[in-house]
Amino acid sequence: MNFSERLQAVRAEMARLDLAAFLVPRSDEHLGEYVPPSAERLAWLTGFTGSAGLAIVLREKAAVFSDGRYVLQLADQTDGTLWERLHITDEPPPKWLAGQVEDGARIGYDPWLMSEESLARYREAGLSLVAETQNPIDTVWADRPAAPLFPAVPHAEEYAGASSSEKRAQIAALLRAEKQDTAVLTDPASIAWLLNIRGTDVGFTPIALGFALIHADAGVELFMDPAKLPEAARAWLGNEVACAPRSALPAALGALSGKRVRVDTSGSSAWFSETLKAAGAKIVPGQDPCLVPKATKNAVEQAGARAAHQRDALALCRFLHWLRSAAGHETEMSASAQLEKFRAEGALFRGESFPAIAGAGEHGAIMHYRVTPETDRAINPNEVFLIDSGGQYLDGTTDVTRTIWTGPDTPPAEVRDRFTRVLKGHIAISTLVFPEKVAGVRLDAFARAALWQAGLDFDHGTGHGVGSFLSVHEGPVSISPYLRPATLAEGMVLSNEPGFYLNGAYGIRLENLVLVRRADFPGPKPFFRFETLTLAPFDRTLIDPALLTAEEASWLDTYHARVLNEVGPGAPADVHAWLKEVCQPIRELVA
């Protein structure tokens, strides 16, 4: 079936179900970022493969929504004669849909794929929602792949830093303090953290798909296909974790009648709230209780993050050195493959943490560009090349972006100006000191101020949380324009990645990961500062030193000295020599 036929088939199914519209989010039952092929309904229907999006199919028209990162990709991958392409914040889907249908029109949704909170937005817009547990896409998607059944594997305590029983006790105490009997866990990353297990069900994030209930007595019920739990995994989980197939879930929720059950109404699919309500449980809305403990890395995880970043830095510096002579005979794909190869030579490497974004020239302006054989293009001389990539190591997850000028000529003044403003934003975040209880939204603008001064901006957040051999995009903390209440605390790892994008021309993004550390001041109020984990030089040919303050130049020189000292000695001689050259103090270069 081509995309037009797919859309027609879904509409026929909608007609059978008497639906005026049907909502097709990108998410699976876990509402996570990476989903198995069996859950790629949005891509199957529309062609759009971005990590965030939603389609709304009406009888006579259809629209597909995504955010600023994917504007170009959305236009590129979807058929404009079938799909209206809209910006999800400029045109909120509930409001858009309310303008398309009559009062009382039946709007179908799959309760497994949307949260109670996202559905509330549609109800507030006056829409009448109808739950369809048999998803019309699944009905018509004939060659839909089977759900993955890869085994769950133990995640050793030498990397996790705490046993599962310690973690279960910690979460149970949290539930008791809030007078809750049980919490529903639907995020496989939370379950991976809680039970010290990992898996390979989806790309890039080492999780095993499943659901769980944790009770106030620290007991856990894990709902996962028995095929995914070989004897070793069951032994590792121990007696306090009862395992059952997913089909046992309705009965397990039914047994919670009368109990106070914590449900993450924005992070869990509405099916859970609806089933619990029907069972007579008292739902207490509350964030997934594992989110903050998981985001707050313990001392072992922090040491692991540093070690993983040291190995990642070596791969990265080798790659940047290799890239020096790539222009003219390498491509976006060959460069990405080379970087992965360097990473794979390091210890404990388990794969990329997300599909590398390697954008030469105008491809760099596509914020979440993913190179394919069809789009692959040469890395040419005298252009901007952006590469955003990361690795999964048993002891930590990395994510780093560098933007380089391929040379041999000097870059245009405008590109240097933009690059330097992005760098100023990056340094502003790196050097912040801030007290406890600060939400990321309060820090985000420091990454933008130098761009704003020139009437420029970038349309993505400044930073996201990063897991420990887990999701490269990890909640609940971020540094972004969104008014999210989660606050930064000691031990959290975040990205610091301001950018600038000129459509059709080039993209710039400068990304390091940072660890939140306690700052030492005499007062009683805790203050924090960031420790930069990522170690790789910034391309000095793109820096306009005249735009840097003395403090900014000093930060850069100190950082480059650290790169040279920590990466250089372990690098091949030619890479070490090159690092000596590119890590020179910028102030001397100016003079």
Next chain:
Amino acid sequence: MNFSERLQAVRAEMARLDLAAFLVPRSDEHLGEYVPPSAERLAWLTGFTGSAGLAIVLREKAAVFSDGRYVLQLADQTDGTLWERLHITDEPPPKWLAGQVEDGARIGYDPWLMSEESLARYREAGLSLVAETQNPIDTVWADRPAAPLFPAVPHAEEYAGASSSEKRAQIAALLRAEKQDTAVLTDPASIAWLLNIRGTDVGFTPIALGFALIHADAGVELFMDPAKLPEAARAWLGNEVACAPRSALPAALGALSGKRVRVDTSGSSAWFSETLKAAGAKIVPGQDPCLVPKATKNAVEQAGARAAHQRDALALCRFLHWLRSAAGHETEMSASAQLEKFRAEGALFRGESFPAIAGAGEHGAIMHYRVTPETDRAINPNEVFLIDSGGQYLDGTTDVTRTIWTGPDTPPAEVRDRFTRVLKGHIAISTLVFPEKVAGVRLDAFARAALWQAGLDFDHGTGHGVGSFLSVHEGPVSISPYLRPATLAEGMVLSNEPGFYLNGAYGIRLENLVLVRRADFPGPKPFFRFETLTLAPFDRTLIDPALLTAEEASWLDTYHARVLNEVGPGAPADVHAWLKEVCQPIRELVA
């Protein structure tokens, strides 16, 4: 009755009503900041006179809550043997109360004094609320003053810049666009803006107390005591505004059965939602529709704000010059009176915009200190003196804080360090450029970053909106740590007032008002910058020039040159001469 007897009387009334607890907010029926004496229930009961607070009376204990601005005042004004004194954000009252009472305990509240949204917090905490339309305080408060009955007066179009019929058409169009039949207006400042009327019912904010309904056809029903509406006021309001006494309100809401009625569920008292629900109206939660148009000053109001600030600046500069020789023989009260006297000599002055905060030495650390004959103290040599004050002028509202060193010795290095860090924060806000759709919370930390670098902070917001001959604290926009969604737009007036407070020693606050102006850049995305309205020198003896960057020193010099040029020529000769001295470039002083 003393405070102990008052508390006992309220408890007796609570016993009669079978209440385990009763909530006593500071607000009146309009949920505004300034309330008439008849509504000062919190002050009557507890002694606490701050502008924000809440008491909770239980049978055996009682607590009074306020925020960081009032920590010291709360401790000072209330009896610790009767009242537990708590910080309202550290100890959220619903959570605190839930820890005090049994499940199902009857918690009384007055539906006229609390919003639906604030009540929701108590319900979410599992508390059982009981509406008491006969407030127990009113029952036992024998000598409670009568409600004010001052007349509403016209506010001329030469100051308002738009006629009431234009404004009503604007709001009606907004209601029709959102398919609403009627909006409930309970904020007298919104009604003052909409109908171009002012009044003198409460101190400092020139409003006439009343309620209104505005319909989608632009018709208005105004509920205000007839004694407040003399013939001239009725003629000014015209035929499209129907006037009725407050007693007509229940019937008017009853007539809205089946209509879509917009109610500000956080800004209006719950009585409105409850009455409308009972009448069968369809409530559409939505912000008071006048808030954003009122905050967005038109060209006439912007010109008025500049003119009012010019006159205010003359009074302020005369006062700061006078203050030079005040140490040793003036007091906080005499200084406040002198400043008001200078202001009153300017044209169009109608009174102070709030009670001046004049804090010498340790009193400066009490953020919202209000001097009384009992607390008045001399302004001594060699100490820090803070004065925060403002004027209501027919063409604009002002609010300004300066902090000076009384001399004659040079100030301690620590005080200069703190002052200079506060000044750096003030300059950081002043020089920001930012795009459209930016909420104030995204800018707040720029005012703090220089303090944070030293492990310091201040416990209040950086800025609040300011009205046009209206509330000195005007919503919906602010620059503060709170995650409020309102975004800054051209024409809004805000304060820029970072501070630093050392309990028992001194307080520093530096406040100018700023106007949001369009910044001129080629791109399609609108950007804004601030125009500073307030004109008065900062005390150079408190500045450590070594802590300023070249850009900061340059901003300060440019600002001081503007003060000298715009205020000097119209000032008395001795004031002009003094301005020449204190407005000298800081960089020359350093060299």
